[in-house]
Amino acid sequence: MVAPLSDDTLALPGDGLREGVVNALRTALGDALLDVVLKPNDDLWVRVRTDAWRQAGLVLRDTVGCDYFCFLSAIDWMPSPYGKSEEDPTQPKEPIDLTVQQGYAGGDTRLQVFARVTNLAKHFGVTIKADVADAHPSIESWVTVYAGANWHERECHEMFGIGFDGHPDLRNMYLPTDFEGHPLRKDFPLLARMVKPWPGIADVEPLPGDDSEDEG
């Protein structure tokens, strides 16, 4: 157990405080802390090794003082094989590049679990990510760290098919029990779009008297 953040660190303004948080995480987790993104005057992202997920939660709660659980969810980084529905349906389809490309704090897998916790006394939050294996995605449950993670993990389980080891009750929240597939994965088709192309992608016509130099 690492001692909580010192008063000196807690007294630092914004980014100094976030650096203190990173140092505390590095001390407690060692090389299980894989990557850190600190955007000045904005926010803090960290990525931890999958097997250190629960321990990282404990460190965030007890050492960093982030006792408020905000949310937990997952991201599927694979681009949708069905396109973004931005294409003109009258034109032939262009091949879609399915290369998986992760966002802030990097990653190695297609699916990533991420969560956000907040320190209410000092008004800062940390977004924490971890990779989950592509073949059998699963990760330790946070239920014993943050009780509120219970429903978030259930939602994440049915929407992304990620298992949470140690979760007491991973029943579906929204979907029927015998539903097949994981709707928020990118390779799950949105049937409404399969049946009828989206009419909202009409090209914007220039307005009269409009200067076109601000074209996006």
Add this chain to the structure above:
Amino acid sequence: MTDLADRQKLSYIAAQAADARLNVELETEGMTLNIGPQHPATHGTLRIIVRLDGEQVVWAEPSAGYMHRGYEKLTEVRTFPQVTALINRIDWLGSFANEVPFILAAEKLMDIEAPPRAQHIRTILFELSRIANVSLFLGDLGVQLGAVTPVFFAFRDREYVLNLIESATGGRFHPNFDRIGGLKDDLPAGWIAETKQVMKRLRAFCDEIEDLLFGNEIFQSRLRGIGVIPADVAKQYGLSGANLRASGVDWDLRRDQSLPLAWDKVDWKVWTHPDGDSFARCWIRLQETRESTKIVDQLLDTIPAGPIMAKVPRIIKVPEGEAWVSTENPLGEMGYYVVSKGDLGPFRVKIRSASFNNISIVPWVLRGVYVPDVISILASLYFILGDIDR
């Protein structure tokens, strides 16, 4: 910090022991009772399954999902400006407040800021949607406890606020008024004077509700000391908004983070209550409605001149990146985690809605309470179904 799992285990064992003792002594059987999905106390279609021992709840499980609309998936196939039409419908009583954090997240990624006049009007409309939302709560609260009059007062006075929102935005319930870079339109003529009149009315409405309900002895005995949520439990479950402040946690996102909105330019107070019971949650909301009318009054006096739209490209492409923005919505912390890949639409949007977390504490807080208190606790936690299911 106390280990919540242990505490839960202990209270569960105690409940089981009490259950077993009763069964031996009286040869009673537990009963399973469905509250909902169609029940006036569920504000929509939330089903709560409770297991009863006599009049006491030994186990409770809310069953959400009757209104899941899959907004997180739908945002992935829409462009950024189109998303606001969807997320309007998450918390349908305070629609404009849903749009603001998403637009702010998109603006953060694009590195633009709305002009001061737009920020100001956004804040005014935000507070008006809070008043519209919470005034209905205050009226509905009476109905849950058997008092019918307050809800008529609430519907009467909320109408004035909705009329204001309609005359400014064109939509009573779903304004869809916020744009990346500013607002769709400026305020109509005469709106400021009219709003001041309505704010006066709303303050009178708060006084009425306080006289009718909060001073009432039956009301107090139904709510005081019922459904107590300690601060550390509230934080672990991610309760936010009035539910968290009623547990004594002094935290309000309007004050405690810097956003390009106008709350820091006016004088107002964040109310907290040390008790954490149902009464505290209701009382905080009453005080907040009063504060909101004060915020609106002050903002109306100081609207800066200038444009209402920043210069944004006609076709909006949001640069690659990730952004998290949350605001203090009528129901609590509402935030959007927006991931963009530089396209017309978002790559992934995680919608963090307040009611989802606020209701996830129900199995914990309902254990051991009596059946009539189930209704009053649910009413005091205040949720909107669309905000749970999304």
